[in-house]
Amino acid sequence: VAKLYGIGVGPGDPELLTLKAARILSEVLVIAYPAPLEGQGLARTIAEYLIPQGVTEIPLRMEMTLNRQSANAAYDAGADEINRQLRAGNDVAFLCEGDPLLFGSFIYLMERLHGHAEIEIVPGVSSPMAAAAAAHFPLATQDEAVLLIPATHGEAELERLIASVQTACLFKVGRHLEKIRRVLAKLGRLDKAHYVERASQADQKVLSLDEAIEKGGIYFALVLVGS
């Protein structure tokens, strides 16, 4: 039976792939990955140097916006094509930025191919850990709790949830920095916040929230909040 691998390629530094991910990429004949309408996308870029020549590639092309319709159509078509490869006896490795199951696109593929193939997931280094490493920021010790939450939530809910934990990692912060600033000012934790952009990549940046607001936030950034 052919196997579908969900492979976390890590946060951006190509050296942060696992040995297992590297081995599987050297063995499979088919790879798939999410991609924008043009270009190869971040997951393939990260793993590029490990992809052997001549493998069959299945890019799942979608608009890189919050448009679920475009994404769902891409996952439907991609799942069909992957399924054909699996039924032909070819193992397929699906590449995901970070970890496959933490905000990872592999989840949508797993939903569609569950029961159709043997599935093995190779966990990856995810962006909160890479951002913490960049900022030398302890995420948790002892009995502390960590909240991973998209910054898209409403202001009151963010305030309530962040107030109840020692550490918060806010995802997708790009357009939400002013809101985050207001929440953290209310909680008295503005000086405990670090904005980390493109963690582990060559152009990684660690800034205070005010510096980030002045510069302008991007989508591939996190805000780490301590206490």
Place this chain on the structure above:
Amino acid sequence: VAKLYGIGVGPGDPELLTLKAARILSEVLVIAYPAPLEGQGLARTIAEYLIPQGVTEIPLRMEMTLNRQSANAAYDAGADEINRQLRAGNDVAFLCEGDPLLFGSFIYLMERLHGHAEIEIVPGVSSPMAAAAAAHFPLATQDEAVLLIPATHGEAELERLIASVQTACLFKVGRHLEKIRRVLAKLGRLDKAHYVERASQADQKVLSLDEAIEKGGIYFALVLVGS
């Protein structure tokens, strides 16, 4: 200037070290790691096959209990010894299970050696991702929030915090399974829970909460709770 590396060796499968961790281990002349009073400890066991012959080893020996006094003394003495190596010009790699900054022992060393050395942290695959991979359990999509929390918290607080998120990963569940069961029963989420023991290791187990209670929980286990 010599460098102190905090290296995440991942959740247990030696293949889940990163390429970067493997490279650094092949380059340094001194390694350090937390260890029980006898034996080598889990972090060194995971990385064992990557440790070259002849490196200097600094085991930080401590009672593997919640006894902070024993641990603090071990970190104090270990930090001194590591500092001597750094001042002699030798890079030192400190090995941590999982990720160095998420409940990682490197945090205690960083506190002590901050300012004394250049510090570089190599993030690792952490146990929630490995447990999710084992259980084929999506941690989060879209706007969902994930809580990482030690099961040592009180029953009312666990209930309140888990109720406010889509996904919870409970750490250190060993002796707390009955309490977790009561909390999840109240929240109507008992059937959304997976107990995962020794994720990614050869003797990995994925069980329902009731199966885990019958078998008995261990310290190196997580409970993943969906919604």
